[in-house]
Amino acid sequence: MTHTSQSFRIETGDAILEGDLTRPAQAAGIVVFAHGSGSSRFSVRNRQVAAYLADQGMATLLFDLLTPEENVVDERTRRLRFDIPLISRRLTGAVDWVAEAPETRELRIGLFGASTGAAAALVAAAERPDRVVTVVSRGGRPDLAGEALDRVHVSTLLLVGERDYQVLELNEQARERIPGDCELIVVPGATHLFEESGTLEEVQAHAARWFRRHGLVG
DSSP states (O other): OOOOEEEEEEEOSSOEEEEEEEEEETOOOOEEEEEOOOTTTTTTHHHHHHHHHHHOOOOOEEEEOOHHHHHHHHHHHHHHHHHHHHHHHHHHHHHHHHHHHHHTTTTEEEEEEHHHHHHHHHHHHHHOOTTTTEEEEESOGGGGGGGGGGOOOOOOEEEETOOHHHHHHHHHHHHHHHHEEEEEETTTTTOOOOTTTTTHHHHHHHHHHHHHHHOOOO
């Protein structure tokens, strides 16, 4: 499947962030990625998932949650990567950008969050129920979304590794709190980063199925 790729500077209200947009010709929806702590839009795992989803007919947006200057500070202090209110605002701003930009405004919006990025995705879904259609979380920390969990009414898929014991427990608790349709899938043999053979591919397949089910493929 052929797609076009473009780089953008995304205005999110309190920052201008770098992003990479990939769009298949017949895309009906777009998946906006929120990476985990200490990562960036160049996250190897998220880029692998994004490439797979693009091949399935979905547009994708990978963008940095921090500015270059903030990244320098975060490399030293490791503080901003866990600032959930900050990264949630940035992701919500990116959702607004996608909903209004000429290149993407007609697309249905899904979110894919990894680790702490999953908390930001859930907050953004709670803040923008009129714009976000669905959320997929990979090895996420939904507990860090706080009270926003109780306001997530969009369909949510939680993907957790079988051997990621603490995070699995946190996701089981989150499933009970999320009022919208919420499904938890445990990936056999996987640890937190899904480094085991075939486990990230299983994540890709589940994510594609979920996004297809919610209308992100025409």
